[in-house]
Amino acid sequence: MIFGSQGSGRFVDAVTAFETAVRGQNPDGAERAFQEMHRSLGDAGPHEVAQAAPRLAALLPEVPPGPRGIVAVIVGACVERGADPLPCAPYVFVELAETLAAVGEFCERWEETGGGEYPDPRDGEPGPALFDRVGPEAALAWLSLPQWEMACHALLNHPGVRTALHGSLRARLLRALRAVQETTEYDVKGLAYALLVLDDEPLVVLHRPTGTGYAMRMSGIGDNFQLHTLLADVLVGGGHVPGRAPSAQEAAVCRDAPGQVLTTGSFNLVTPGGEWVWNEGTPSDIPVVDGVRLLVLDPPPYERSWPAGRYFPGMTGDLVLERVLDAAETRAWLAGCTPPK
Template identity: 65%
Template sequence: MISGNKRTERFRDAVAGFEAAVRAQDADRSQQYFDDLRRYFGEADDQDFRQAGPRLAAILDEMPAAPRATVAVLVGACVERGADPTPCAPYVLAGLAGALDDARAFCDRWAATGGGDFPDPQAEEPPEDLLDRVDPDLAVAWLTLHHWEMAAVALLDHAAVRTALDDGTRTRLLRTLRSVEEDSGYVFKCLAYALLVLDDEPLVVLDRPTGTGYALRMTGIGDNFQLHTLLADVLIGGGHLPGRAPSAEEAAVCRDRPGQVDTIGSFNLVTPLGDWVWNEGTPSDIPVVDGVRLLVLDPPSYQRSWPAGRFFPHMKGDLVLERVLGADEARRLLAGCAAADG
């Protein structure tokens, strides 16, 4: 029987050997230690993961595209086990940007060589004619894009990574991703939603039935199901609005507690122009009016239930009330809002 210390040593040796081989551009040794990395990954302890994450991230751009995507997933797994995401993020997000650009080029080339159904990016075996139609690097980018999604989401789970991502980079990533999705028909929802998460974001909420308004601030909310439950917790549970307040457990799983708990909707979420804000969307769907996102609450038109929780189980979310709007301010804002469509 191999002792626990010996098992973790095998992983540490694999990390060190792989790092050295990649930097030396030694393909044979890189492959050997790459195999060891995957073989012994399950034997590492949390301290090993904390050390390995930044080291593996720092060599991502020095390795070929196919193993680069797999190692990026390992970096994400290290972050999930406690590695600091901040030093890992620039390398993983740069790799994601390159993969998205190449996937965009893959879509163009696929259309130029006859089109048809796109290869399943998660299929065990790619189509036989794939490399006859597209450059190998572009094919690898397409077939590994879901790996980059996994790796990037693991890092974007952390507010420090999201807030360090400048708006220009975020916009470019989303634009390229949407182009790939539109042309291929494949949806990378987790990546899109992670890039859309808002942090320290002001939100003004107007309750039409009571004529009241509230200034709030939201962070790390992955979808509008989560936002809906937290709104009910803060406004109904806080005694500001009538209605059914979520239980403490329903609210907790929308902030930082693991799991899901069934809940019932309390509102219709509506834009100032009267369009519904669907629970299936994200808080970024709420329009900005005079520099702040503005949301209207109407009574629910029908009873709707769902499992309360977080779209991203490892992402902590929160919604806090900063102040209750004065009656005149709330009345003025509501006067500029249209009734809901439908």
């Protein structure tokens, strides 16, 4: 038998046993089933992971805080192996929001009890002193953060999940993640960037040196390094503006090819108000003007190189040119723009 191709049924049986034990409040049975899920996941076939993922996701609110994050990771692993992420995502993101709320309580109690450097949640099993200091639920929420990051990245690689995520929940998650970053300095930038990814998003690009404009559409772009390379591919590589065009490989790794390739910048990305749009940021930094994101391209003030690629290797990105703006339309857009600062 090919490894994992058909599955033995053990994984689904373990999921069923875990559901029964959790809902029956049988800790010993839940622990045995939990261990069996871990052991049998590697041999599970496509039909097994497809069946198990939504069941485990729906069970998350009833799973105790200790194993809850690991169950979310198992859901993410099933999605990476082909399970449909759409029925799983609402449960995972709601539980992430609840976990982040408990992390907020952890931070408050940490400061109230003397403060100091926060423990790294990736350092493994904590001592009992942490539980005594902040309480078990707050401590477990903090320690489970890396697990929730892993699970959510697996889901957010899918455009359907990103577009279905309700705006109010997305905003709540982003506020909570910013608070974690500012308070603890624990790096949650990756998860925040994943939540900020835009899909099927209109973008008007004005190339100031040539006085030309372009209506574009972007999807799945994780940061502005990736956007910058794709802009150069479409505009310089497409023969619309002068400059250095990325190689075919440099552009491909920013769309769906694996790996990274060194590239050199072709533009300076600027807002209509003249502020720089930093490559280190995300396309969500580009301001909306009259209902569309508006970006100005100026000559680069200095040469800058970076590894071209995708911020999220599992996420497909794209930028397409829909039409070239006519001269009058471009002049109207540029008239509202100020020189770069």
